[in-house]
Amino acid sequence: MADAASRLSALTEELIGAPPPVRIRAWDGSTAGPAEGPTLVIRHRRALRRFLWKPGELGLVRAWVAGEIDVEGDLYTVLDRLAQFIWDRGEEAEAAAKHPALDPRLRSAAKSLVRIAGAWPPPxxxxxxxxxxxxxxxTKRRDKQAISHHYDVGxxxxxxxxxPSMVYSCAYWDDAPGFTLEDAQRAKLDLVCRKLELKEGERLLDVGCGWGSMALHAAREYGARVTGVTLSREQAVFARKRxxxxxxxxxxxxxxxxxxxxxxxxxxxxxxIGMAEHVGMVRYREYADDLYALLKPGGRLLNHQIGRRPMxxxxxxxxxxxxxxxVFPDGELAPVGKTLATLEEAGFEARDVQALREHYALTLRRWVANLEAHWRDAVRATxxxxxxxxxxxxxxxxxxxxxxxxxxxxxxxxxxxxxxRPVTALRELNWR
Known part of the structure; x- marks a missing residue:
C-alpha cells in the first residue's frame, strides 16, 4: 500500500477534526504529521484490525502489547498528545461500532479503515x-487468580x-538533594509506622504484605511482631528469604x-498498603468489617489506597x-469519600486523611526509568x-x-x- 501514513493521517483528521498530534510512520516506510516531536510507529496493518474489532483503548493496547505499534521519542509526550483520541474518541468509535447507523461519519471512517487494514479475521x-x-x-478463588496474574511474573x-526497596506502592518524597527512590520508600514505610504509633512488642497485621518490606521495617525499626498475608506464593518465598x-x-x-x-x-x-484496590466495591464493607474485628479497642488502621475522581x-x-x-484483573477504584464513609460505617473513627497524589507520579516515573534501564533483562525475565x-x-x-x-x-x-480516647491521644498529629 502506497503512502499508508498519509491515508491514516487524513482518516484521523476526519475522525477528530484536527491533524494527528504526533508524527506517524507506517509499515510501508511512509510518514505524515508534524516533523518535530515523537513518532508513533505502526509496524503492521494488523494493529488496525485490532482497533476495528475492539475500537477504543483495548484495541490499541493489544497492538501495543503485541509490538505492532511503538513510540520513537518520549512516551509521556505521545500519551499526553494522544489522550483525547485514545480515550474520548475511542469511546465514540466504540459506540458507533455497536450502532453504526447512528453516526454516518464514523461509519464511513470505519469503512476507510477496513480498506487500509486489509484482510480479516481479527488477530x-x-x-x-x-x-x-x-x-x-x-470470590476467594477468583481473587487468587487475579493476584497471581499481576504479582507472580517473576x-x-x-x-x-x-x-532494592521492593516496595510496590507510592513513595514519600522529599526535595532534599540526592533523595533516591529507596530513600522515599523508606520514608513512606516510616510514615506508616509513626501514624500507627507502633511500639516494641505490639502486634501488626500487614494485609497484602508484598515482598515483606513493611513487615521488615516495622519489626527492625519499631520492634513490632508482624503477621504478613499475601495471595502470591512468589512474594511469600521472597519475603521469607529476606x-x-x-x-x-x-x-x-x-x-x-x-x-x-x-x-x-x-x-x-x-x-x-496498596491492597484495597483489589477488594472490589461489592466486598468493601466486608473488608472494613473484617479489619475492624481483628483490631483491639483503640487499635489503629492505616489504609493506603488509590482513589478515582467521583462521578x-x-x-x-x-x-x-x-x-x-x-494489569489488575477485577481491580476497582473508589473515590476517597466513599472509602472513608465505608470505614466509618464499619465502626472506625477517622483520625486523618493525607493525599499523596504527586508523590505517586514521581514514584511511577522512577519505576519506568528503572524498567527502561534494564529493558533487555526485563524482557528475558518475563x-x-x-x-x-x-x-x-x-x-x-x-x-x-x-x-x-x-x-x-x-x-x-x-x-x-x-x-x-485519653487526652494524651488527642495531641496534634506530629508525623508531617
Missing amino acids: PPPAEEIRGRHGSRH NDFYEMVLG IAEEGLTDRIDIRVQDYRDVKDGPYDAISS VNDEAYEIDAFIDSY SPGRARVWRLYMAASALSFEHNKIGVNQILAVKPPEGG
Missing part, C-alpha cells in the same frame, strides 16, 4: 491478556522495576492467606479495559509483551496522577476504645 489477543475468568468477582522482574537473612524470623510470620481467613486477632495495628452518576463507573485485561504492558501502564498512570485523574490517600482510622 487473537496477546498472550499476556488474562482470560478464562469464571464465577462472580471477588521476582527478578520486580527487582529491576522497584529497586526475613531469614535479617534474622527476624522470630518476629515476622509471612502467610499465603486471604485476609478474610485471618482469625488470630486482636492486633494492635493493621497496615493495608455525577457514580453507578455508571466502568473499570478501565486495559487495566482489567492486562516476555516482551509483559514488559511492554508494565511500561505503558506505569507511564500512563504517572500522567493520570499528574493530571488529577486519580489520586492516592492514606486514611488513619481507629477502633474506638471503651470510654473514649
Whole structure:
C-alpha cells in the first residue's frame, strides 16, 4: 500500500477534526504529521484490525502489547498528545461500532479503515491478556487468580522495576538533594509506622504484605511482631528469604492467606498498603468489617489506597479495559469519600486523611526509568509483551496522577476504645 501514513493521517483528521498530534510512520516506510516531536510507529496493518474489532483503548493496547505499534521519542509526550483520541474518541468509535447507523461519519471512517487494514479475521489477543475468568468477582478463588496474574511474573522482574526497596506502592518524597527512590520508600514505610504509633512488642497485621518490606521495617525499626498475608506464593518465598537473612524470623510470620481467613486477632495495628484496590466495591464493607474485628479497642488502621475522581452518576463507573485485561484483573477504584464513609460505617473513627497524589507520579516515573534501564533483562525475565504492558501502564498512570485523574490517600482510622480516647491521644498529629 502506497503512502499508508498519509491515508491514516487524513482518516484521523476526519475522525477528530484536527491533524494527528504526533508524527506517524507506517509499515510501508511512509510518514505524515508534524516533523518535530515523537513518532508513533505502526509496524503492521494488523494493529488496525485490532482497533476495528475492539475500537477504543483495548484495541490499541493489544497492538501495543503485541509490538505492532511503538513510540520513537518520549512516551509521556505521545500519551499526553494522544489522550483525547485514545480515550474520548475511542469511546465514540466504540459506540458507533455497536450502532453504526447512528453516526454516518464514523461509519464511513470505519469503512476507510477496513480498506487500509486489509484482510480479516481479527488477530487473537496477546498472550499476556488474562482470560478464562469464571464465577462472580471477588470470590476467594477468583481473587487468587487475579493476584497471581499481576504479582507472580517473576521476582527478578520486580527487582529491576522497584529497586532494592521492593516496595510496590507510592513513595514519600522529599526535595532534599540526592533523595533516591529507596530513600522515599523508606520514608513512606516510616510514615506508616509513626501514624500507627507502633511500639516494641505490639502486634501488626500487614494485609497484602508484598515482598515483606513493611513487615521488615516495622519489626527492625519499631520492634513490632508482624503477621504478613499475601495471595502470591512468589512474594511469600521472597519475603521469607529476606526475613531469614535479617534474622527476624522470630518476629515476622509471612502467610499465603486471604485476609478474610485471618482469625488470630486482636492486633494492635493493621497496615493495608496498596491492597484495597483489589477488594472490589461489592466486598468493601466486608473488608472494613473484617479489619475492624481483628483490631483491639483503640487499635489503629492505616489504609493506603488509590482513589478515582467521583462521578455525577457514580453507578455508571466502568473499570478501565486495559487495566482489567492486562494489569489488575477485577481491580476497582473508589473515590476517597466513599472509602472513608465505608470505614466509618464499619465502626472506625477517622483520625486523618493525607493525599499523596504527586508523590505517586514521581514514584511511577522512577519505576519506568528503572524498567527502561534494564529493558533487555526485563524482557528475558518475563516476555516482551509483559514488559511492554508494565511500561505503558506505569507511564500512563504517572500522567493520570499528574493530571488529577486519580489520586492516592492514606486514611488513619481507629477502633474506638471503651470510654473514649485519653487526652494524651488527642495531641496534634506530629508525623508531617
